[in-house]
Amino acid sequence: MALDYKSGLSRYRRYLQVVRDQPLVRAGIWTAFSLILVIVMITMALRPTLVVIAGLLGQIRQNKEIVAKLDDKIVKIQQASSELDRVSPRLPMLDQAVPTESGWESLSKEFVGIASQSGVQLLAVNVGPAVVSGKWEAGKTEVSTLSSEISQLNFSVSATGTYEKLKQMVDLIENTRRLNVLTNVQFTSVKNKAGEIELSVYIKGVAVYMPTADLQQ
Amino acid sequence: MKKKTWDRDLVVLLVSTLITIASWVGLEVYRAYINTELPPGVEQHLKQFDPILNTSVLDKLEGRAQ
Numbered sequence: 001m002a003l004d005y006k007s008g009l010s011r012y013r014r015y016l017q018v019v020r021d022q023p024l025v026r027a028g029i030w031t032a033f034s035l036i037l038v039i040v041m042i043t044m045a046l047r048p049t050l051v052v053i054a055g056l057l058g059q060i061r062q063n064k065e066i067v068a069k070l071d072d073k074i075v076k077i078q079q080a081s082s083e084l085d086r087v088s089p090r091l092p093m094l095d096q097a098v099p100t101e102s103g104w105e106s107l108s109k110e111f112v113g114i115a116s117q118s119g120v121q122l123l124a125v126n127v128g129p130a131v132v133s134g135k136w137e138a139g140k141t142e143v144s145t146l147s148s149e150i151s152q153l154n155f156s157v158s159a160t161g162t163y164e165k166l167k168q169m170v171d172l173i174e175n176t177r178r179l180n181v182l183t184n185v186q187f188t189s190v191k192n193k194a195g196e197i198e199l200s201v202y203i204k205g206v207a208v209y210m211p212t213a214d215l216q217q
Numbered sequence: 218m219k220k221k222t223w224d225r226d227l228v229v230l231l232v233s234t235l236i237t238i239a240s241w242v243g244l245e246v247y248r249a250y251i252n253t254e255l256p257p258g259v260e261q262h263l264k265q266f267d268p269i270l271n272t273s274v275l276d277k278l279e280g281r282a283q
Contacts, residue, residue: 028228035231039238047242054246058253066255069263079268087270093278175281 096177099209102153103178104128107207110176111157118169120161123200127155152206155180160200163187170203180207 104127115122159169166187174182184204192198 028225032227032231035228035235039231039235042235042238042242047245050242050246051249054249055253058250061250062253062255066259066263069265073263073265076266076268080266080270083268083270087272087275090272090275090279093275097278172282177278177281 093177097179098150099178100212102151102207102209104153107153107155107178110178111155111173114169114172114176115157115159118161118165118172120159120165120169123158123160125155125157127153150208150210152208154206155204157203158200159203160190160198163199166199166201170201173203173205178207180205 108125108127111125112122157173159166161169170182170185173180182203182205184202186202186204187199188202189197189199
């Protein structure tokens with residue numbers, strides 16, 4: 001029994017002496033092979049797979065963002081629609097303020113009505129030039145601060161009366177629903193046929209309108 | 218002894234290469250996740266707008282004589 005134990009121990013010692021130098025070498029080689037295999041696997045197999053998966057995840061994320069933005073836009077469109085319904089009864093005012101046609105006739109009638117309302121005697125009303133077709137080329141008399149899409153209709157009005165009434169007439173012309181720009185307002189005193197001195201006013205300005213062709217653009 | 222040094226150098230080199238490749242793959246994956254192109258024609262539908270109408274002009278016009 002003791003002899004077997006000794007022989008076994010001596011065999012084990014010999015084994016350790018032989019193997020002692022080998023494990024590190026073997027482990028180093030296997031480690032190198034393992035690392036090379038991992039590198040090859042990462043480069044050739046794992047990288048394309050991960051890139052494709054990441055691309056798909058990115059597309060999913062982007063599609064979620066697009067859906068969220070479109071939902072937000074749908075809500076805003078609904079808000080805008082309800083807002084438009086609320087405001088639509090007032091929108092014809094814009095057509096009155098900036099009509100699509102020159103409307104020189106209605107403008108003349110408006111001046112006559114204002115003169116009657118103010119209680120002044122209307123001496124003259126000049127409106128023009130009215131563009132029948134095409135577009136009016138800007139001239140020296142036009143208001144250059146207006147947008148190029150806006151067309152202008154020149155007018156001049158002269159009337160006589162007391163200062164308060166003439167001033168009221170100027171205020172009314174300036175504050176009509178249709179947008180007018182007064183370029184010159186001139187008060188002068190003149191003698192009438194009876195030799196009395198009367199105050200008269202000369203009002204010059206432009207009425208604006210936007211032809212339909214410009215609206216379509 | 219020389220053999221052991223050579224093995225150790227090889228392992229260090231391979232580990233460095235592995236770290237570099239892992240970083241490269243990580244950056245590639247990140248770039249693929251971030252750089253996703255919008256489908257054509259979608260961008261114009263994503264433009265946002267303000268649904269509130271500016272009615273101050275209408276208020277001013279209402280204040281003017283008709």
